[in-house]
Amino acid sequence: MNEHIEELIVAYLHRGLTQEQESELFRACSDDPDVANQLRNHVVLSLKLHRLRDEVQVPLEVRNSLLERINTISIQQEPETEDRHVRFGFSTGVFRWRHMLGTALSGAALAILGFAVFTGGEQTLQRSEQVTAYNGSPVTITRVDTLYRDVPHNVYITRSAEHRTQPGMEPGIAIETPSPKSDAPLPLTPAIAENVPAVSPEINLSTEKPGQQEQFVVQYNAMLASLEKVKLSSNDRVRD
Amino acid sequence: MTDQERRRMFDDLYAQYDRRVLAYCTYVTGDRDQANDVFQEVFVKVYMALHTLRDTDKAANWLFRIARNECLNSLKASRRNEKRSVDIDDMLESTNLAAPRQDYSDDMEHVRKALEKISPEQREALLLAEFEGFSLKEIADMTGTTLSNVKVRIHRAKQKLQTILQPILNYHE
Numbered sequence: 499m500n501e502h503i504e505e506l507i508v509a510y511l512h513r514g515l516t517q518e519q520e521s522e523l524f525r526a527c528s529d530d531p532d533v534a535n536q537l538r539n540h541v542v543l544s545l546k547l548h549r550l551r552d553e554v555q556v557p558l559e560v561r562n563s564l565l566e567r568i569n570t571i572s573i574q575q576e577p578e579t580e581d582r583h584v585r586f587g588f589s590t591g592v593f594r595w596r597h598m599l600g601t602a603l604s605g606a607a608l609a610i611l612g613f614a615v616f617t618g619g620e621q622t623l624q625r626s627e628q629v630t631a632y633n634g635s636p637v638t639i640t641r642v643d644t645l646y647r648d649v650p651h652n653v654y655i656t657r658s659a660e661h662r663t664q665p666g667m668e669p670g671i672a673i674e675t676p677s678p679k680s681d682a683p684l685p686l687t688p689a690i691a692e693n694v695p696a697v698s699p700e701i702n703l704s705t706e707k708p709g710q711q712e713q714f715v716v717q718y719n720a721m722l723a724s725l726e727k728v729k730l731s732s733n734d735r736v737r738d
Numbered sequence: 739m740t741d742q743e744r745r746r747m748f749d750d751l752y753a754q755y756d757r758r759v760l761a762y763c764t765y766v767t768g769d770r771d772q773a774n775d776v777f778q779e780v781f782v783k784v785y786m787a788l789h790t791l792r793d794t795d796k797a798a799n800w801l802f803r804i805a806r807n808e809c810l811n812s813l814k815a816s817r818r819n820e821k822r823s824v825d826i827d828d829m830l831e832s833t834n835l836a837a838p839r840q841d842y843s844d845d846m847e848h849v850r851k852a853l854e855k856i857s858p859e860q861r862e863a864l865l866l867a868e869f870e871g872f873s874l875k876e877i878a879d880m881t882g883t884t885l886s887n888v889k890v891r892i893h894r895a896k897q898k899l900q901t902i903l904q905p906i907l908n909y910h911e
Contacts, residue, residue, distance in 0.1 A: 511867075512872075512873060513873040514873065540900075543896065543899060546906075547865075548869075550765070550846060552757075556757055556777070560774045560778065561756070564782070568782065572785075
């Protein structure tokens with residue numbers, strides 16, 4: 499068999515021929531049956547090698563071992579993902595610019611919000627009921643969390659009617675507490691309107707453990723301290 | 739690349755190439771256990787280096803380049819220069835093939851043994867061409883050699899196989 503033809507056959511089967519070389523091979527096949535037979539043998543060999551490849555299966559223990567390693571690497575690499583944005587030189591500058599712009603925009607938004615909230619007149623997002631606190635001060639109850647401003651009189655901020663009811667305060671009234679600024683999680687009870695039956699307190703201090711009671715008191719006091727434009731005195735602090 | 743994207747890409751690559759990579763590793767290394775170890779190392783390296791894969795169309799080339807390097811490293815580490823025979827029966831049993839032994843074709847046994855008789859360079863080039871269908875140019879790039887060298891290696895590998903397997907090649911599949 500012509501060595502050149504053999505090479506043409508091999509190259510033909512692996513996409514290594516130009517169009518001219520393909521034409522040459524096909525002419526050789528049509529002119530010489532031995533060449534055609536040799537090409538057929540090569541094709542049969544290829545098919546047998548493909549079958550050899552297809553018989554292989556990945557053992558289950560090998561697969562599981564690999565996936566376990568990948569899961570471990572994945573967990574270990576999680577904190578580094580954020581750093582990658584900084585490592586690539588081409589993105590560092592863009593990240594900085596966007597970071598600064600985002601910081602500036604969010605700072606401006608907070609300033610505007612703070613200005614509107616704390617320097618304006620009494621603003622409420624949603625007004626539902628006007629009630630009177632124990633000392634006669636008007637208090638607005640809303641059904642969504644909002645910041646209270648410019649309360650001209652001292653008010654008591656209470657948690658639930660059952661445990662925070664003060665003398666003179668009508669039972670069944672709960673004043674929704676403003677969103678606490680501290681990070682401590684506070685389960686808030688929803689505000690209720692006048693003449694609505696008292697809600698069950700989310701926090702029943704009488705049954706809480708002493709340590710938790712103290713925690714709640716600390717959280718309340720921290721929340722009180724974070725309010726602005728609310729004139730409070732030491733007598734306003736919630737005590738056990 | 740987020741961790742989720744990385745994992746998704748890895749899962750896709752694994753689903754598509756797991757058996758093919760193991761087959762390549764098995765017949766290049768000639769040893770089932772060694773092939774299993776190399777297989778794991780390949781995919782760990784794939785996972786770690788996924789962020790370097792820019793063109794997903796070239797994923798096969800990229801992946802088998804890693805597989806080839808790992809096979810070479812493993813062979814160097816084990817210092818095996820002689821041709822090793824694959825314990826086919828053990829490998830097939832461990833892969834949970836349901837077909838009983840009498841259903842295995844003798845032809846395939848001949849093909850496996852014939853592969854052992856060609857040189858590692860010829861076997862590597864042949865397997866990349868036949869198992870994965872890479873072009874001669876792609877194989878030249880992956881193996882760091884010239885196109886003509888690849889042609890010669892594959893040509894000589896097939897010549898040897900044709901000679902050994904002549905009796906069974908006269909029949910159609």
